[in-house]
Amino acid sequence: MVNDYEMTISAHRELAPGIWRLELQGDFDYAGALPGTFVEVEMPDEAYQLRRPFAIADCDSERQTLALIYRVVGAGTELMSQLHEGATLKLLGSLGNGFPFADLVPGQRTLLVGGGTGIPPLLYLSKVLHERGIQADIAVGFLNQESMFATDELQQYGNLAITTNDGSVGIKGFVSAVLDNKWHDNPYDRIYACGPLGLLMSVQNRYPDADNVYLSLESRMACGVGACEGCVVPDKQGKLSLRVCVEGPVFNSQEVQLSV
Amino acid sequence: MVNDYEMTISAHRELAPGIWRLELQGDFDYAGALPGTFVEVEMPDEAYQLRRPFAIADCDSERQTLALIYRVVGAGTELMSQLHEGATLKLLGSLGNGFPFADLVPGQRTLLVGGGTGIPPLLYLSKVLHERGIQADIAVGFLNQESMFATDELQQYGNLAITTNDGSVGIKGFVSAVLDNKWHDNPYDRIYACGPLGLLMSVQNRYPDADNVYLSLESRMACGVGACEGCVVPDKQGKLSLRVCVEGPVFNSQEVQLSV
Amino acid sequence: MSDTRLAVELPGLKLKNPIMPASGTFAFGDSKYAQMYDLNQLGALITKAVTLEPRAGNATPRIAETKSGVLNAIGLQNPGLKVVLEEKLPALQAKYPDLPIIANVAGSTEEEYVAVARALSESKMCSALELNISCPNVKHGGMMFGTNPDVAAELTAAVKKASSVPVYVKLSPNVTDVKEIAQAVADAGADGLSMINTLLGMRLDLKTRKPVLANQTGGLSGPAIKPIAVRMIREVAAAIDIPIIGMGGVETAADALEMMMAGASAVAVGTAHFHDPLVCPHIIDALPKTMDQYQVSTLQELCSQTGQMLRGEKG
Amino acid sequence: MSDTRLAVELPGLKLKNPIMPASGTFAFGDSKYAQMYDLNQLGALITKAVTLEPRAGNATPRIAETKSGVLNAIGLQNPGLKVVLEEKLPALQAKYPDLPIIANVAGSTEEEYVAVARALSESKMCSALELNISCPNVKHGGMMFGTNPDVAAELTAAVKKASSVPVYVKLSPNVTDVKEIAQAVADAGADGLSMINTLLGMRLDLKTRKPVLANQTGGLSGPAIKPIAVRMIREVAAAIDIPIIGMGGVETAADALEMMMAGASAVAVGTAHFHDPLVCPHIIDALPKTMDQYQVSTLQELCSQTGQMLRGEKG
Ligand SMILES: Cc1cc2nc3c(=O)[nH]c(=O)nc-3n(C[C@H](O)[C@H](O)[C@H](O)COP(=O)(O)OP(=O)(O)OC[C@H]3O[C@@H](n4cnc5c(N)ncnc54)[C@H](O)[C@@H]3O)c2cc1C
Ligand SMILES: Cc1cc2nc3c(=O)[nH]c(=O)nc-3n(C[C@H](O)[C@H](O)[C@H](O)COP(=O)(O)OP(=O)(O)OC[C@H]3O[C@@H](n4cnc5c(N)ncnc54)[C@H](O)[C@@H]3O)c2cc1C
Ligand SMILES: Cc1cc2nc3c(=O)[nH]c(=O)nc-3n(C[C@H](O)[C@H](O)[C@H](O)COP(=O)(O)O)c2cc1C
Numbered sequence A, B: 001m002v003n004d005y006e007m008t009i010s011a012h013r014e015l016a017p018g019i020w021r022l023e024l025q026g027d028f029d030y031a032g033a034l035p036g037t038f039v040e041v042e043m044p045d046e047a048y049q050l051r052r053p054f055a056i057a058d059c060d061s062e063r064q065t066l067a068l069i070y071r072v073v074g075a076g077t078e079l080m081s082q083l084h085e086g087a088t089l090k091l092l093g094s095l096g097n098g099f100p101f102a103d104l105v106p107g108q109r110t111l112l113v114g115g116g117t118g119i120p121p122l123l124y125l126s127k128v129l130h131e132r133g134i135q136a137d138i139a140v141g142f143l144n145q146e147s148m149f150a151t152d153e154l155q156q157y158g159n160l161a162i163t164t165n166d167g168s169v170g171i172k173g174f175v176s177a178v179l180d181n182k183w184h185d186n187p188y189d190r191i192y193a194c195g196p197l198g199l200l201m202s203v204q205n206r207y208p209d210a211d212n213v214y215l216s217l218e219s220r221m222a223c224g225v226g227a228c229e230g231c232v233v234p235d236k237q238g239k240l241s242l243r244v245c246v247e248g249p250v251f252n253s254q255e256v257q258l259s260v
Numbered sequence C, D: 001m002s003d004t005r006l007a008v009e010l011p012g013l014k015l016k017n018p019i020m021p022a023s024g025t026f027a028f029g030d031s032k033y034a035q036m037y038d039l040n041q042l043g044a045l046i047t048k049a050v051t052l053e054p055r056a057g058n059a060t061p062r063i064a065e066t067k068s069g070v071l072n073a074i075g076l077q078n079p080g081l082k083v084v085l086e087e088k089l090p091a092l093q094a095k096y097p098d099l100p101i102i103a104n105v106a107g108s109t110e111e112e113y114v115a116v117a118r119a120l121s122e123s124k125m126c127s128a129l130e131l132n133i134s135c136p137n138v139k140h141g142g143m144m145f146g147t148n149p150d151v152a153a154e155l156t157a158a159v160k161k162a163s164s165v166p167v168y169v170k171l172s173p174n175v176t177d178v179k180e181i182a183q184a185v186a187d188a189g190a191d192g193l194s195m196i197n198t199l200l201g202m203r204l205d206l207k208t209r210k211p212v213l214a215n216q217t218g219g220l221s222g223p224a225i226k227p228i229a230v231r232m233i234r235e236v237a238a239a240i241d242i243p244i245i246g247m248g249g250v251e252t253a254a255d256a257l258e259m260m261m262a263g264a265s266a267v268a269v270g271t272a273h274f275h276d277p278l279v280c281p282h283i284i285d286a287l288p289k290t291m292d293q294y295q296v297s298t299l300q301e302l303c304s305q306t307g308q309m310l311r312g313e314k315g
């Protein structure tokens, strides 16, 4: 059930410069914590009025742990990165709709396309797909070798292709290069993408008519629960009718218009 | 020299319920850190715009340590009480004029009258007077036995008389009772008082014409350095001309008007 | 658990406690906030603004954080009167038959305000209206109606005529003299006031060299504005004898009591939801012991304190 | 250490950098803040308000803290024109001969403003005047002059006539339309504007059942008000071609750049001193690298951005 859970930091480490993996332990809405859903984390300083949204990057209902992977981009994530094991955080969750995958059966094929901090929810998704015997091709993009993370786990869960902007590892260029060169047709039962707007746009453009493509979006949020209308994105008609926190964050590529 | 010093907490313990002794280690204006002077402590949370003023309760220029004794009364002191050894705090100091004592010679007699969190600067003063061979009668008042602190040290530095409001230790009543009953004349070379307004008023009233009585005052401060005119108190003519942070916090009883 | 000391009464509103979510931060009681506790615990609920037609609001981003505050430029996005009457209010009424509902009314023209107010009050699904003449985030209507006393009075009178339930006029803090506007709408028949709406603010992004909000400016809310809210409520309460629903930066039971001491009869809580989704039940729970702590015997006594305070303090 | 990229020029003010302490938070450069660094590092210095006679200010407490803000009700306490001319300014001039001084001028009547302005400008010990028509903490004068465009214009014209140095009019944010006042004083001859002064606020103490400030209300400053300051500066800068000294909640070099992006040519820092006494030198030190970080080549470019931003965004 959606609730405000107080959880304890059970592990916290830097995966790559400025990219942290935060593991939280305690009671949570584990039943609802599906890949693609997110939590709203309260900042441990009363000067912050807004919580910060993060995708669930892993979840273990038996050990009662939840993992987030986040990049330090501003004051809030900077503050989070200074927290030690044993500290507590409040998490509102789980929120949002998540990636659709329950109808897939073993042997079906999926493509996962992720970049930067869009990778965490796909990591969790790939793990769940793997457990269910569903095949996954996984394309992930990083800036360079130094900024890579999560690739070892991703490797276990599917066929991994890596791109780096500087070519230091894998294919040189944006992750869309993989789609153009390697996995260029769409023999997939489902395609999932999460990452910067440019990545989402290139996926949307690559498969303009496909109805099996799902994009996970970000937006500035206040409430995270559908109470404030802060996080809306335009539908295909351009109407700001879709709330990322409720109707999303995952949208069928046909229903949403990507805009800068 | 007055400066903003970053110091490290070297010890922090609760002396009595809600009364803490904070020891800070590091570079400081030790030459200026005389009894009766104070520091402005930056709160370790950016939501707080104002620093908090505290009297210097002890000082050791060789070990490079400074001690404050404070009571938890609001959000700032609550936050301070949660700090652990090793944490750092910024201190602006030393500020204010301090108690006049440099002209006293061994054998001369002083009376120190303190109540509650007015006791910390007197503790430091009594130590310095003792080192200089100056006699001190010390009257301190507490709510009850439980709230007592610093009495062991005070005992070493002078003749100690304790009052408690409930009579659980020493004389029952306010500390002014000591002045009325025990040390009722003024054979003193100097009298110092620090504590709640009621205490200061009773001292002022007890010795209305004496010119050797010094009172240490509190006031709401913004800058602590004479830049904002926030902390003024009325002079004998009732004019708000005396800045507690610069002309005080210690005033000759003849020059200041106490008002609620 | 319901402490009878918490009950308050305002025109059209018999509340078991003085705490209610503020307009625009709690939708129509149909967000996931409502899944976290029983809304019957609330004193009342103020809905998101309702306009005649559905509105899509402003471009995004619409939300930005500031020190101890939030800027929003939602722009009155709402599903429109029809959906509110046919879906939103019936759902609320079915689920919480005893919860007093205050419907927030907005529009671009006097006619629109009047039509919405009439339909909502006739629906019998709300106990009072909150007339939003103070939204800083729309080009037409909104604050335009709330910064000129004559315009505000005319609109108030028109809406009062159309409404069969009490009307609380929600005032803008973006004015030179809030008492003047308050007096004008009181004279025009307002049953109560709701104050304050947000202060017009802005943040600029050095990286993009653009305003953080697509709308450029937005309304500032949260603890940052509480001292301004307290001052305005007290100014109005001291000058005009009219019930006030106070709001602006309330986060705790003590904050709510401070608003009531300033002169508010009830208190709405907005921005605080964003960091504490359970802020309303938390405040309601804490109120009795906070009242004890400060020796507040009744809320009425506290609210009437203002007059005494002014007489006692001023020359 | 002096980075030539930081130099800015405003009427009467050739500044090596755009940063200066705000009026009322730095006395006359004679507090202990001045013992902590060489004030020659500053772009300029704005003095505490100067009135004709010495003033004792309001009753105490005069200071209260709020979330990300401070309320003050000092009430223009100052030693009066004579002491300022005979002691304060000569001491400043002797110690920092090259530091531009802006004298903050206040009064209860037009005659008082004019007399103070004339004497200060004739003294040749200040480079410009800041005309304080926006102090919310005095019963007579102050904000009274700053909330009505006609009154503000008349006072500005009178002071301009009496002054031989440029006059910056300091605007109050406690108004419905700051552009209207800005336009009025610009038309009356103001050489520049200084904005914003504090917002009128209040805190109540539940323990004592009294306002925290003896004066009841006070002026709200600090980061809490920064979004309001940025909005007002940008509104005025977009509408009127007049140099602005921006202020209100600046704590960091990025904050100062945000003010300049809004349209300010220079930036004053007030409340931040109370938690960081070295805030001005800290900002000055950090400015060059913060400019690099955000690819700001010149401050002029940033300040003129406003116009572009508006053209690009609106329409
Ligand atoms: C559904 C969802 C899932 C997300 N999952 C992840 C994740 O798994 N890992 C990760 O590193 N990041 C994720 N993000 C982005 C993350 O929320 C922001 O990076 C973070 O809020 C920045 O906070 P800050 O205080 O450090 O930055 P600041 O820039 O100081 O934040 C200021 C305000 O802007 C908001 N904000 C800033 N950047 C973003 C952004 N990109 N999207 C939405 N709001 C933003 C903040 O929440 C805050 O309200 C997700 C965002 C959304 C909407
Ligand atoms: C010169 C001087 C020396 C002091 N020495 C000591 C000491 O040695 N030990 C000690 O326990 N206390 C001392 N005090 C009082 C101490 O400063 C306050 O108790 C403390 O600031 C309260 O902070 P808070 O955030 O917990 O309280 P809050 O009430 O939350 O503070 C809100 C604001 O009010 C101010 N404030 C609150 N109480 C006082 C007060 N009594 N005097 C001045 N400002 C106040 C705070 O500084 C802050 O700005 C001294 C005060 C002064 C002026
Ligand atoms: C996201 C958001 C949306 C709002 N929408 C409305 C609205 O539709 N109608 C209205 O009258 N006020 C609206 N407000 C103003 C609040 O109801 C309230 O008056 C204001 O935010 C001050 O209270 P707070 O500080 O507790 O949030 C909105 C505020 C926020 C933050």
Ligand SMILES: Cc1cc2nc3c(=O)[nH]c(=O)nc-3n(C[C@H](O)[C@H](O)[C@H](O)COP(=O)(O)O)c2cc1C
Pocket: B222, B228, D022, D023, D024, D025, D048, D049, D070, D072, D074, D076, D104, D132, D135, D170, D196, D197, D198, D220, D221, D222, D223, D225, D247, D248, D249, D250, D268, D269, D270, D271, D272
């Ligand atoms: C304690 C204090 C005293 C002030 N005194 C004056 C004054 O004498 N004259 C004036 O024009 N402004 C005065 N101000 C207003 C400041 O100069 C400034 O405009 C305002 O505080 C906003 O800036 P800040 O948020 O950086 O403090 C005072 C502000 C404070 C906090």
Ligand code: FES
Pocket: A220, A221, A222, A223, A224, A225, A226, A227, A228, A229, A230, A231, A232, A243, A244, A245, A246
């Ligand atoms: S963030 Fe409030 S509706 Fe989505």
Ligand code: FES
Pocket: B220, B221, B222, B223, B224, B225, B226, B227, B228, B229, B230, B231, B232, B243, B244, B245, B246
């Ligand atoms: S606290 Fe600013 S002058 Fe004393």
